[in-house]
Amino acid sequence: MSLEALRRIQTTQGAVFADNDRILRFGSVEAEYRSVTDAIGLLDRSLRGRLRLTGADRIRWLQGMVSNDMLPFESGADVIQACVLNATGHMLADITAVNAGDSLILDLDRATTEKIARLFDSYIITEDVEITDVSDSLLCFSLQGAGVSRNWNQSITADRAIVVPASHSVEGGYDLYLPVEEAPALWEKLTASGARPVGEQAAEIHRVEAGIPRYGVDMDETTIPLEANLETTHISYRKGCYVGQEIVARIQSRGHTNRALTGLILEGDALPEYKSSILLAETSEEKPVGWITSSVFSPALNAVIALGYVRHEHRSAGTQLTVSGGSGQRKATAAELPFRRIRQVNR
Numbered sequence: 277m278s279l280e281a282l283r284r285i286q287t288t289q290g291a292v293f294a295d296n297d298r299i300l301r302f303g304s305v306e307a308e309y310r311s312v313t314d315a316i317g318l319l320d321r322s323l324r325g326r327l328r329l330t331g332a333d334r335i336r337w338l339q340g341m342v343s344n345d346m347l348p349f350e351s352g353a354d355v356i357q358a359c360v361l362n363a364t365g366h367m368l369a370d371i372t373a374v375n376a377g378d379s380l381i382l383d384l385d386r387a388t389t390e391k392i393a394r395l396f397d398s399y400i401i402t403e404d405v406e407i408t409d410v411s412d413s414l415l416c417f418s419l420q421g422a423g424v425s426r427n428w429n430q431s432i433t434a435d436r437a438i439v440v441p442a443s444h445s446v447e448g449g450y451d452l453y454l455p456v457e458e459a460p461a462l463w464e465k466l467t468a469s470g471a472r473p474v475g476e477q478a479a480e481i482h483r484v485e486a487g488i489p490r491y492g493v494d495m496d497e498t499t500i501p502l503e504a505n506l507e508t509t510h511i512s513y514r515k516g517c518y519v520g521q522e523i524v525a526r527i528q529s530r531g532h533t534n535r536a537l538t539g540l541i542l543e544g545d546a547l548p549e550y551k552s553s554i555l556l557a558e559t560s561e562e563k564p565v566g567w568i569t570s571s572v573f574s575p576a577l578n579a580v581i582a583l584g585y586v587r588h589e590h591r592s593a594g595t596q597l598t599v600s601g602g603s604g605q606r607k608a609t610a611a612e613l614p615f616r617r618i619r620q621v622n623r
Contacts, residue, residue: 325389361520
């Protein structure tokens with residue numbers, strides 16, 4: 277009932293929903309985009325999956341399951357990102373682990389939640405760990421933008437909300453995790469205090485501009501985390517063993533993968549099709565050197581930009597490439613990520 281109440285409030289604010297309950301926009305996509313670049317944007321991330329880990333052994337047990345070091349949670353760390361890998365080093369999930377005091381919350385793509393819950397449960401032998409799917413009872417809002425500060429968040433959030441740093445845009449901000457019954461009141465409180473609701477279309481522009489890969493779009497079970505530029509945020513080379521660790525360490529010692537996620541600036545106004553081929557420019561060579569995963573029109577760059585995988589020898593900034601898809605061929609230029617520089621604000 278609380279989620280239904282939240283949706284009614286959002287509908288009165290102009291929310292346009294897709295068939296699967298995703299909010300596409302609240303009005304002008306450009307205005308919502310500007311609310312993040314210039315002020316405070318409010319994102320509803322309630323459709324993502326969330327698992328809660330309880331039990332005295334939860335941190336040490338998770339340490340052996342994921343690619344990053346979880347032990348800082350024992351010293352009070354707020355949030356740690358990591359990958360769940362298979363034995364060949366490929367990604368099963370991209371998770372954000374949040375310290376909830378007496379438990380850990382794992383935030384992940386909704387489509388992978390059940391799979392990861394079953395996988396994790398199979399690795400619990402004698403450890404004091406319990407896994408519960410709380411996707412429907414624990415929601416997440418995110419405040420992103422140049423006007424966000426921790427003090428502003430904490431002065432108006434619900435008493436039971438967990439507030440942690442989170443970057444879903446170049447500007448960055450905070451995620452707020454709270455019980456579903458408190459969500460409608462908090463949403464109204466945040467919007468009344470100056471945060472502007474931001475739908476998925478504007479949020480997607482900010483994600484791509486920031487070069488943040490999304491599981492299920494830019495990453496899947498064929499992706500090794502180093503290919504997706506997750507080394508500095510999701511991987512620890514100093515921790516002990518975990519599933520897939522040997523493969524990741526071997527690639528790291530070799531120097532790099534064959535390809536990596538790369539920024540592209542395209543000519544023309546149309547968005548390229550998903551998995552359009554990337555070719556070398558001005559050459560008769562027809563063998564692809566990569567493919568497109570995400571694309572948006574960037575108001576900041578006044579151009580179509582994209583994320584895609586490109587072989588290392590062809591991904592240096594300024595390299596001229598060609599994108600080939602259903603709409604024909606068009607020129608593209610490799611670019612450094614993020615597309616926009618991170619704005620320094622007082623957090």
